Amino acid sequence: MFLYIVRRIFQTIPVMIGVTLAVFLMMHLIPGDAAKIMAGENANPEQVEQMRENLGLNDPLYEQYFRFIGNAATGDLGNSIRTSRPVTQEIFDSRFWITVQLAIIGTALAVLFGLIAGIISATRKYSFADVSLMVIALFGLSMPNFWLGIMLIYLFSVNLGWLPVAGWGTWEHMILPAITLGTAGAAIIARMTRSSMLEVLDQDYIRTAYAKGVGDKLVIYKHGLRNALIPVVTVVGLQFGSLLGGAVVTETVFAVNGLGRLIIDSIRAHDFPMVQGTILVCAVLFVVVNTIVDISYRLLNKRVDLN
Amino acid sequence: MSNQALLEVKELKQYFPIKGGVFGRTVNHVKAVDDISFTVNEGETVSIVGESGCGKSTTGRAILRLDNPYSGNVLFEGEDLISLSKAQMRKKRKDLQIIFQDPYASLNPRQTVSQILEEAMEIQSVVPRKDRRKKIQELLETVGIGAHQMDRYPHEFSGGQRQRIGIARALSVNPKLIVCDEAVSALDVSIQAQVLNLLKDLQRQFKLTYLFISHDLGVVRHISDRIIVMYLGKIVEIADKKALFDDPKHPYTQALLSAIPSTNIAEKKERIILKGDVPSPIDPPVGCRFHTRCPYAFERCAVEEPKLMNVGNGGFQQVACHLMDEQAK
Numbered sequence: 001m002f003l004y005i006v007r008r009i010f011q012t013i014p015v016m017i018g019v020t021l022a023v024f025l026m027m028h029l030i031p032g033d034a035a036k037i038m039a040g041e042n043a044n045p046e047q048v049e050q051m052r053e054n055l056g057l058n059d060p061l062y063e064q065y066f067r068f069i070g071n072a073a074t075g076d077l078g079n080s081i082r083t084s085r086p087v088t089q090e091i092f093d094s095r096f097w098i099t100v101q102l103a104i105i106g107t108a109l110a111v112l113f114g115l116i117a118g119i120i121s122a123t124r125k126y127s128f129a130d131v132s133l134m135v136i137a138l139f140g141l142s143m144p145n146f147w148l149g150i151m152l153i154y155l156f157s158v159n160l161g162w163l164p165v166a167g168w169g170t171w172e173h174m175i176l177p178a179i180t181l182g183t184a185g186a187a188i189i190a191r192m193t194r195s196s197m198l199e200v201l202d203q204d205y206i207r208t209a210y211a212k213g214v215g216d217k218l219v220i221y222k223h224g225l226r227n228a229l230i231p232v233v234t235v236v237g238l239q240f241g242s243l244l245g246g247a248v249v250t251e252t253v254f255a256v257n258g259l260g261r262l263i264i265d266s267i268r269a270h271d272f273p274m275v276q277g278t279i280l281v282c283a284v285l286f287v288v289v290n291t292i293v294d295i296s297y298r299l300l301n302k303r304v305d306l307n
Numbered sequence: 308m309s310n311q312a313l314l315e316v317k318e319l320k321q322y323f324p325i326k327g328g329v330f331g332r333t334v335n336h337v338k339a340v341d342d343i344s345f346t347v348n349e350g351e352t353v354s355i356v357g358e359s360g361c362g363k364s365t366t367g368r369a370i371l372r373l374d375n376p377y378s379g380n381v382l383f384e385g386e387d388l389i390s391l392s393k394a395q396m397r398k399k400r401k402d403l404q405i406i407f408q409d410p411y412a413s414l415n416p417r418q419t420v421s422q423i424l425e426e427a428m429e430i431q432s433v434v435p436r437k438d439r440r441k442k443i444q445e446l447l448e449t450v451g452i453g454a455h456q457m458d459r460y461p462h463e464f465s466g467g468q469r470q471r472i473g474i475a476r477a478l479s480v481n482p483k484l485i486v487c488d489e490a491v492s493a494l495d496v497s498i499q500a501q502v503l504n505l506l507k508d509l510q511r512q513f514k515l516t517y518l519f520i521s522h523d524l525g526v527v528r529h530i531s532d533r534i535i536v537m538y539l540g541k542i543v544e545i546a547d548k549k550a551l552f553d554d555p556k557h558p559y560t561q562a563l564l565s566a567i568p569s570t571n572i573a574e575k576k577e578r579i580i581l582k583g584d585v586p587s588p589i590d591p592p593v594g595c596r597f598h599t600r601c602p603y604a605f606e607r608c609a610v611e612e613p614k615l616m617n618v619g620n621g622g623f624q625q626v627a628c629h630l631m632d633e634q635a636k
Contacts, residue, residue, distance in 0.1 A: 205412060
């Protein structure tokens, strides 16, 4: 098991190289001269040349890449053009944690409601409850994030006045953004749980369990759900990643100062080091989460081949 | 073998509703098992044979109430299982166990062998907690699996070994009746023989009664005392093994038996090839269900449904076929 974890962590290395390469090349591939933008609109050619030298843009590409990696490994992602503060500081002071918090609460909501809906649907196949839950799930899946967010604000904040319109700080601020973020995930998890449960509940070992005299509830949870969870875990992992993407929109709608808004603001301001840094952090987070998911397979499914 | 009836199935019907339309109304039924009756005596092995879809597995499941039957009675030691409450039935399951066809699907992949065996013992409280591990070891050794393997997961075993685990699991609650639902069909021929012999040995050792469901007549011939032949949800013939194999009366049984490959090259067997397919159990033929494919069918077969009648001279043999009447005339 330990060896498996070590091996799995080593397997993330090629992915990380790919990620850093993509993020690094982004700066060189986008139209426009980075040095020119960074030096400012009124800079003369000498100043731009000076900036280019400072940024090391005259060095060969591979040298620049290794420097980027080396710096990134020591936590140096350069300084923000907008605020002149180190990018890592900007990201990790509070924004990163806000987004992670939001993503975790969103995922938790999605898993909770998705699983409950999926189990109810699967155990009462084709009933009124099943059909209505799946229709709701379809709606949840089809609604665009930003629209759902605005509708939730309109209903709960503007009309009912129960929850704050925007901002961050108390648990009340978290509710609407977390719901907005988690809805699509809940819908996917509900549908996945339903189909996976239906498949498992039709297996002979479920009949075996009934034949042993195991009670209905225990059959569904111990023999059914535990086996049905494996594909659901995959979806949860992937969902967590897309939640990071969804955070860009959600944070903008709810004016939450997280990573998502940081990316948007930095892109608008042509703040290259900042964009590079945030995207790198998001990508690494995604890889880490999916590695954890892979490892948890092993705990869930004894049949996963360790080699 | 005694002549005491352990299991009596009376007028058992299993209809599965077909839902249709927007609101899921029941528009029709699949008549998987349609009014069958038979008796299994204590210590006997009764086989049900027939082709796919004839209702043999459905019968097995309905008897154990894994699917609740549509109508009919299942008397076990004189007590009607169908009338029991869910909780009462759960306790009763101690006496009736099942072994499934696919040894890869019938064991929970997330439980170790000892957990699989222990769960049933715990629920049915047949063995006190402190003795369970020892009992599990004994059971595994009885079915030919080393006791040191008890903490492994099902995927670490071969198909034959898994089926042995399935058998040990069924035995773990000291049942009286075991339904073997195609219990050896998924195994290699060499393993089939081993498992069949094991089942025979266990029957002697634990005084078990088997209801053996199979489509393989070779297997059935090896293990059965009595054989029930089913076609499209109906029993067409019930007979002692010898009577059935020596002198099959029903045209369908004759066709089935003629399909067994012979090992004797000199013996030229004539195979009876049935024309057409099995009709749909949603809308089965009127009269005798076999008349659409029967080489001997005459007018009466399409109108009147034949009843099971005794034809055995000495031994036990019942056939549902109008030809018997004709021959008697």
